[in-house]
Amino acid sequence: MGKNDWIGTIIGIVLLFLILGIAYIVLQEPSVNRGVVNPPPTTSQNVVDYQPHVTQAPTSSFLGIALCVLVFGVIDLAIFWWARRVVNQVCNDNKLSAQIKLKRIESEGVLFDLPLYLGLLGTVFGFLGISMGWSFVSRDVAYVSTVVGILASALMRVCFLRPKRNRLLEDCAKN
Secondary structure (H helix, E strand, O other), X not given: OOHHHHHHHHHHHHHHHHHHHHHHHHHHOOOOOOEEEOOOOOOHHHHOOOOOOEEEOOOOOHHHHHHHHHHHHXXXXXXXXXXXXXXXXXXOOOOOOHHHHHHHHHXXXXXXXXXXXHHHHHHHHHHHHHHOOOOXXXXXXXXXXXXXXXXXXXXXXHXXXXXXXXXXXXXXXXX
16 A cells, blocks of 8 residues: 555545544534424413423434434445446556546546435435424434435545546656
8 A cells, every 4th residue: 555545544534533423422412402392372361371392303213323324324335336346447447548547537536426416315305204294204314314425425535536546647647
């Protein structure tokens, strides 16, 4: 492993722990109000007896969050495997010059954005489920899909794509 490979790996690991730490703090914050206060009654005779009633919004369990991480993580791993295969095919093609390989890898860059799009799609479906009253969907699960997508995309780019591009740039400089 070259120096750039180690730097990319270290940055990826630090980024992973940073995002996981922030997600843990946000998910465990007890002061976050997850409930919705019912509006007061409109009739004057019930105003005196009104007691605010908090309806609990759906909250996710550890199992729900873990399942969401697992599902989106597995899909992101499949995307990574596919993107890695495509980039390795380009890099191992001996008929192409290093400059052409760089251009081809640049055009395949959308594969490394797919986890982001998948995470946003999970968030949209999560909030649609909440608005439709599905009790098994919560905001936490909706947010987890985005966090997993951001993590996967960042790690794919930093730990895999960046070292490949650097090697090709070095090859271009030699020629």
